[in-house]
Amino acid sequence: MHALAAGPVVDPTSASGVFSLLWLVIALPAAGALVLLLGGKRTDRWGHWLGVGTVAVSFVISLVLFFSLLGRDESDRSIGQHLWTWFSAGDYKVGLDLLYDPLSALFLMLITGVGGLIHVYSVGYMEHDPRRRRFFGYLNLFVAAMLTLVLGGDYVVVFLGWEGVGLASYLLIGFWQYKDSAAFAAKKAFVVNRVGDIGMALGVGLLFATFGTTSFAGVSKLAPQASGATLTAIGFLLLLAACGKSAQFPLHTWLLDAMEGPTPVSALIHAATMVTAGVYLITRSNFIFELAPHARTGVAVIGCITLLLGAIIGCAKDDIKKTLAGSTMSQIGYMILASGLGVAGYAFAIFHLLTHGFFKANMFLGAGSVMHGMEDDVDMRHYGALRKAMPVTFLTFAMGYLAIIGFPGFSGFWSKDKIIETAFENNTIVGLCALIGAGITGFYMTRLMLMTWFTDKRWRENVHPHESPAVMTGPLVVLAALSVLGGLLLLGDWIVDWLSPVVGEHPEGHLAIPGIVLSLIVLVVVAVGIATAWFFVGRNEVPDVAPQRVSPVTRAARAELYGDAFYDAVLVRPGERGAGHMVTFDHSVVDGAAEGLGRSFNGLSGGLRLLQNGYVRSYALSLLGGAALVVAALLVVNI
Numbered sequence: 001m002h003a004l005a006a007g008p009v010v011d012p013t014s015a016s017g018v019f020s021l022l023w024l025v026i027a028l029p030a031a032g033a034l035v036l037l038l039g040g041k042r043t044d045r046w047g048h049w050l051g052v053g054t055v056a057v058s059f060v061i062s063l064v065l066f067f068s069l070l071g072r073d074e075s076d077r078s079i080g081q082h083l084w085t086w087f088s089a090g091d092y093k094v095g096l097d098l099l100y101d102p103l104s105a106l107f108l109m110l111i112t113g114v115g116g117l118i119h120v121y122s123v124g125y126m127e128h129d130p131r132r133r134r135f136f137g138y139l140n141l142f143v144a145a146m147l148t149l150v151l152g153g154d155y156v157v158v159f160l161g162w163e164g165v166g167l168a169s170y171l172l173i174g175f176w177q178y179k180d181s182a183a184f185a186a187k188k189a190f191v192v193n194r195v196g197d198i199g200m201a202l203g204v205g206l207l208f209a210t211f212g213t214t215s216f217a218g219v220s221k222l223a224p225q226a227s228g229a230t231l232t233a234i235g236f237l238l239l240l241a242a243c244g245k246s247a248q249f250p251l252h253t254w255l256l257d258a259m260e261g262p263t264p265v266s267a268l269i270h271a272a273t274m275v276t277a278g279v280y281l282i283t284r285s286n287f288i289f290e291l292a293p294h295a296r297t298g299v300a301v302i303g304c305i306t307l308l309l310g311a312i313i314g315c316a317k318d319d320i321k322k323t324l325a326g327s328t329m330s331q332i333g334y335m336i337l338a339s340g341l342g343v344a345g346y347a348f349a350i351f352h353l354l355t356h357g358f359f360k361a362n363m364f365l366g367a368g369s370v371m372h373g374m375e376d377d378v379d380m381r382h383y384g385a386l387r388k389a390m391p392v393t394f395l396t397f398a399m400g401y402l403a404i405i406g407f408p409g410f411s412g413f414w415s416k417d418k419i420i421e422t423a424f425e426n427n428t429i430v431g432l433c434a435l436i437g438a439g440i441t442g443f444y445m446t447r448l449m450l451m452t453w454f455t456d457k458r459w460r461e462n463v464h465p466h467e468s469p470a471v472m473t474g475p476l477v478v479l480a481a482l483s484v485l486g487g488l489l490l491l492g493d494w495i496v497d498w499l500s501p502v503v504g505e506h507p508e509g510h511l512a513i514p515g516i517v518l519s520l521i522v523l524v525v526v527a528v529g530i531a532t533a534w535f536f537v538g539r540n541e542v543p544d545v546a547p548q549r550v551s552p553v554t555r556a557a558r559a560e561l562y563g564d565a566f567y568d569a570v571l572v573r574p575g576e577r578g579a580g581h582m583v584t585f586d587h588s589v590v591d592g593a594a595e596g597l598g599r600s601f602n603g604l605s606g607g608l609r610l611l612q613n614g615y616v617r618s619y620a621l622s623l624l625g626g627a628a629l630v631v632a633a634l635l636v637v638n639i
Contacts, residue, residue: 012078012079012080012099012100012101012153012217013076013078013079013080014079014080014081014082015079015080015081015098015100017068018064018065018068019065019068019079019081019100020081021061021064021065022065022079022081022098022100022151023081023083023098024057024058024061025058025061025062025065025108025112025147025151026058026098026144026147026148026151028054028055028057028058028061029054029055029058029140029141029143029144029147030140030141030144031054032050032051032053032054032055032136032137032140033137033138033140033141033144035047035050035137036050036051036133036134036136036137036140037134037137037138037141039133041133043133044132044133047132047133047136047137048122048123048126048132048133048136049123050136051119051136051137051139051140052116052119052120052123052136054140055112055115055116055119055140055143056112056116056119058112058116058143058147059109059112059113059115059116062105062108062109062112062113063109065100065105065108066105066108066109069100069101069102069105074500074501075501077101077102077501078099078100078101078501079099079100079101080097080098080099080100080153081097081098081100082095082096082097083095083096083097083098084096086156086157091212092208092212092213094154094156094157094214095154096157097152097153097154097157097215098151098152098153098157099151099152099153099216100151101501101502102498102499102501102502103280103283103284103350103499103502103503104150104151106350106354106498106499107150107280108147108150108151110273110353110354110357111143111146111147111150111273112143112147114268114273114357114358114361114479115139115143115146115268115273117361117475117478117479118139118264118267118268118361118365118475119136119139120471120474120475121264121267121365121368121471121472121474121475121476122135122136122139122262122264123471124468124469124471124472125262125263125264125368125372125472126262126264131175135172135175135262138168138171138172138175139172139264139268141164141167141168141171142165142168142169142172142268142269142273142274143273144164145161145163145164145165145167145168146161146164146165146273146274146277147161148160148161148164149161149162149164149165149277149280150280153215153216153217154214154215154216155203155204155207155214155215155216155219156204156214158281158284159200159201159204162197162200162241162245162277163197165245165273165274165277166190166193166194166197166245169189169190169193169258169265169269169274170186170187170189170190171186172261172262172265172268172269173185173186173189173258173260173261173265173269174186174187174260174261175261175262175265176260176261176262179260181257181260182260182261184257184260185254185257185258185259185260185261186258186260186261188253188254188257189254189255189257189258192244192251192253192254193244193245193251193254194244195240195244195251196240196241196242196243196244196245196251197241197244198240199236199237199238199239199240199241199243199244200237200238200240200241200244200281202237203234203237203238203240203241206230206233206234206237207219207234210222210226210230210234211223211226216284219287219288220287223287223288223291224291226291228291228292231288231291231292231295232292232294232295234288234292234295235285235288235289235292235294235295235296235298235299236295236298238281238282238285238288238295239282239295239298239299239302241278241281242277242278242279242281242282242299242336243278243302244278245274245275245277245278245281246275246276246277246278246279246332246335246336247270247275247306247328247329247332248278248302248303248306248329248332248333248336249302249305249306249309250563252306252309252310252329252563253560253563253564253567255270255275255325255328255329256313256317256322256325256326256560258270258325259319259321259322259325262368263321263364263365263367263368263371264365264368266321266324266325266364266367266368267360267361267364267365267368268361270325270328270364271328271356271357271360271361271364273357275328275332276332276335276353276356276357278332278336279332279335279336279339279349279350279353282299282336282339282340283339283346283349283350283502283503284502286342286343286346286502286503286504289339289342290342290343290504296340296341296342297340298340299336299337299339299340300336300337300340300341300427300430301340302333302336302340303333303334303335303336303337303338303339303340304333304337304430304433304434305333306329306330306332306333306336307329307330307331307333307334307337307433307434307437308330308333308433308436308437308440309329309330309333309561310326310327310328310329310330310331310332310333311326311327311330311437311440311441311444312326312440312557312561313326313329313557313560313561314326314327314330314440314441314444314445315440315443315444315447315554315557316554316557316558317557317558318379318380318381318451318546319378319379319380320367320370320371320378320379320380320383320448320452321364321367321378322378323380323444323448324360324363324364324367324448326444327360327404327441327444327445328360330437330440330441331352331356331360331404332356333437334349334352334416334419334434334437335349335350335352335353335356335419336349337349337419337423337430337433337434338352338419338422338423341422341423341426341430343503343504343505343506343507344422344425344426344506344507344509345419345422345423345426346499346503346504347495347496347499347500347503347506348415348418348419348422348496349419350495350499351414351415351418351489351490351495352412352415352416352418352419354415354486354489355403355411355412355414355415355483355486355487355489356404356412356415358403358411358479358482358483358486359399359400359403359404359410359411359412359479359482359483359486360400360404361479362396362397362399362400362476362479362480362482362483363397363400363401363404365472365475365476365479366393366396366397366400366476367397368472369390369393369467369468369472369473369476370383370386370390370393370452370465372468372472373386373389373390373393373465373466373467373468374386374459374463374465375460375462375463377460377463380448380451380452381451381458381542381543381544381545381546382458382459382460382463382544383451383452383453383458383459384451384452384454384455384456384457384458384459384542385453385454385455385456385457386452386453386465387453387454389465389466389467390465390466390467390468391467392467392468392473392476392477393467393468393473393476394453395480396473396476396477396479396480397449397452397453397476398449398453399480399481399483399484400479400480400483401445401446401448401449402483403483403484403486404441404445405438405441405442405445405446405526405529405530406438406441406522406523406526408523409484409487410483410484410487411482411483411484411485411486411487412483413487414486414487414489414490415486415487415490416438417518417519417522418490419434420434420435420438420518420522421509421511421515421518421519422509424511424512424518425509425510425511435521435522435525436525438522438525438526438529439525439526439528439529440529441526441529442525442526442527442528442529442530442533443529443530443532443533444533446529446530446533446534446537446538447533447536447537450533450534450537450538450542451537451542454538455537455538455541455542456541456542458542458544493506546558
């Protein structure tokens with residue numbers, strides 16, 4: 001691992017000119033969400049177009065800001081905007097401050113650009129949903145929260161967006177809450193992410209306790225003064241947070257269940273935005289991780305584990321969306337792995353994040369188009385021979401397929417190969433993990449292509465596949481073009497130079513073998529994966545029902561490598577037993593003591609009640625008897 005100086009987060013200059021519009025990028029979708037969620041049924045007829053328009057205008061502003069930033073000197077590309085003081089406690093103040101620099105500029109265009117296309121697609125996909133206006137309100141809320149996350153100039157402001165994204169994802173995953181599976185998936189995603197959020201909260205608290213500030217600029221300057229143990233602790237806490245949001249091992253179990261949400265949700269949250277938040281957090285916090293090599297190594301290890309886990313899971317799923325979800329886990333694993341390589345990998349992590357946003361959103365929306373034509377059936381065993389029935393969807397999906405397997409010239413070829421190359425430069429074992437993951441990717445994605453678009457027709461009765469309307473295929477065409485051309489971001493090492501003011505100067509690599517030879521090796525490994533898929537799927541008849549007798553490896557992959565079973569056995573069931581014992585203790589001991597005390601007083605009062613018979617002569621006799629006892633006692637004392 002490299003131990004180079006971290007890229008500084010310099011004190012941003014105050015926003016002026018066109019940069020004074022920065023706040024509007026967040027405000028527009030936030031205002032759209034407010035109108036759509038509070039406007040009621042009177043906004044039903046036009047609310048979806050309001051949702052599209054707010055994100056579209058934010059995208060235009062993001063483009064203007066990007067080109068304005070591009071025209072500034074490299075040393076002058078960090079711009080801040082102070083909106084107001086959020087809260088203060090003594091000398092500690094947190095302002096609602098925005099930070100716009102080369103890193104956040106790329107995220108702004110990805111979130112608003114790809115997010116805007118998903119909004120347009122959703123107009124057609126959700127056309128017949130009676131709650132479409134509310135769906136667009138949630139989409140706008142999510143975009144606003146994600147923009148807050150990547151524009152925050154302070155860890156506390158980032159945490160605000162972090163929690164906002166969690167809330168919006170809960171609402172979107174469980175949008176069809178009348179389905180028990182969707183309601184369960186939303187709760188599962190929310191709870192698992194709360195575990196990661198504990199890491200974020202503790203990490204931010206430790207930052208404040210150590211440095212007395214939580215602003216990026218302040219922490220970046222003071223980080224070299226902290227002890228290695230403290231920085232390592234902060235690094236691991238931030239990694240825990242990243243594992244939750246980016247569905248990385250061991251907090252990955254929520255992602256596949258989250259496919260219960262509408263397909264545009266999968267494209268927006270689980271391809272281009274929310275699951276990339278962890279990659280953003282680690283890359284933004286490079287000044288912490290560069291001074292905490294143990295934490296950075298932990299990041300690389302988690303990335304290696306997850307990229308292999310996700311790829312293996314994707315091999316055995318018959319649900320088209322869950323196959324893509326396993327792929328998302330794996331591809332985010334590549335990004336986390338690259339982030340763990342330090343200065344040498346940060347730029348390539350963001351590069352793959354961008355290209356993945358293009359081709360994975362393309363394929364998720366393509367899967368939604370297939371479902372649209374197949375009566376919402378997600379089982380690939382019921383597909384086959386769809387390429388002629390849905391030619392536009394097929395061609396655009398094929399562009400995403402070629403990009404993700406790393407076909408030469410397509411976007412994924414440039415971004416993923418750079419990560420594999422950098423991994424081999426730093427650690428052979430890490431490089432081998434990345435290489436093996438590429439081969440498995442070739443297998444499961446070719447399996448998906450064969451089962452969906454080729455092989456024999458296995459359609460259910462009364463299912464008549466058809467192409468989706470233009471409002472859905474239009475975004476597919478744009479995303480397909482980006483899947484092909486996304487590699488241009490590396491032209492002349494542009495993205496490396498662009499991000500160097502944020503993540504540090506990229507070091508010269510030293511590969512034991514020439515880069516072109518490694519690329520050829522990667523292509524051969526991917527080709528083996530493709531050929532294996534053809535051997536098992538392409539040349540055989542695909543049964544329309546999954547076989548019950550399968551190998552232990554396939555059974556484990558179908559069960560998502562028993563991640564849920566493990567947590568159920570270790571946490572859920574013991575928790576249920578513990579809760580049962582607590583209920584028994586509450587009923588037997590706590591309630592028993594309280595009820596027993598009440599019964600005791602009830603019996604005592606019943607006995608005393610017998611003395612109160614209401615007769616005056618009885619009371620007079622009692623007084624006389626008492627007086628006689630007092631007199632007798634006095635006489636005894638005096639004697």
